[in-house]
Amino acid sequence: MEDCIFCKIIRGEIPSEKIYEDDEVLAFLDLGQVTKGHTLIIPKKHVRNVFDLPPETAAEIFRRVPKIAGALKEAFPLEGLNVINNNEEVASQTVFHYHVHLIPRYSKNKDDFGFKWKDNSNTYSAEDFKARAEAIKAHL
Numbered sequence: 564m565e566d567c568i569f570c571k572i573i574r575g576e577i578p579s580e581k582i583y584e585d586d587e588v589l590a591f592l593d594l595g596q597v598t599k600g601h602t603l604i605i606p607k608k609h610v611r612n613v614f615d616l617p618p619e620t621a622a623e624i625f626r627r628v629p630k631i632a633g634a635l636k637e638a639f640p641l642e643g644l645n646v647i648n649n650n651e652e653v654a655s656q657t658v659f660h661y662h663v664h665l666i667p668r669y670s671k672n673k674d675d676f677g678f679k680w681k682d683n684s685n686t687y688s689a690e691d692f693k694a695r696a697e698a699i700k701a702h703l
């Protein structure tokens with residue numbers, strides 16, 4: 564796609580710090596470096612986000628995740644790793660070319676990435692819970 568920043572990286576029109584490349588995917592360092600080694604994996608084919616992602620492209624991306632995660636683990640003294648994908652603006656997507664973030668996590672005092680789940684289990688009934696599952700299952 565002409566104006567897409569990640570397509571420009573794939574075409575070599577803007578610089579990037581590439582760490583892995585093959586015919587289907589490219590992995591490079593995220594400029595933001597939320598933590599040391601923060602890496603993005605993108606498909607070479609332009610896809611906006613998960614809602615447009617062909618299953619075979621999803622497979623191409625995720626089959627490479629363990630290898631790159633393993634390399635990060637060997638390279639840095641990480642203690643964990645978040646694998647994150649943001650879809651649409653409301654979910655913090657800012658670059659509209661599908662990408663998976665690999666964000667190494669270090670011990671608490673060395674890592675101020677404040678990513679934490681909120682537990683809402685006291686805010687819904689058993690019926691609500693079941694109705695949510697049924698609503699999704701109706702479309703699968």
Ligand code: AMP
Nearest residue numbers: 568579592593594595649655656657658
């Ligand atoms: P998201 O908010 O999930 O869409 O993530 C987009 C990510 O792309 C952000 O973490 C940015 O730091 C990163 N980013 C934007 N432009 C570049 C670039 N030219 N090279 C590397 N990373 C970039």
Ligand code: ZN
Nearest residue numbers: 567570609660
């Ligand atoms: Zn693109």
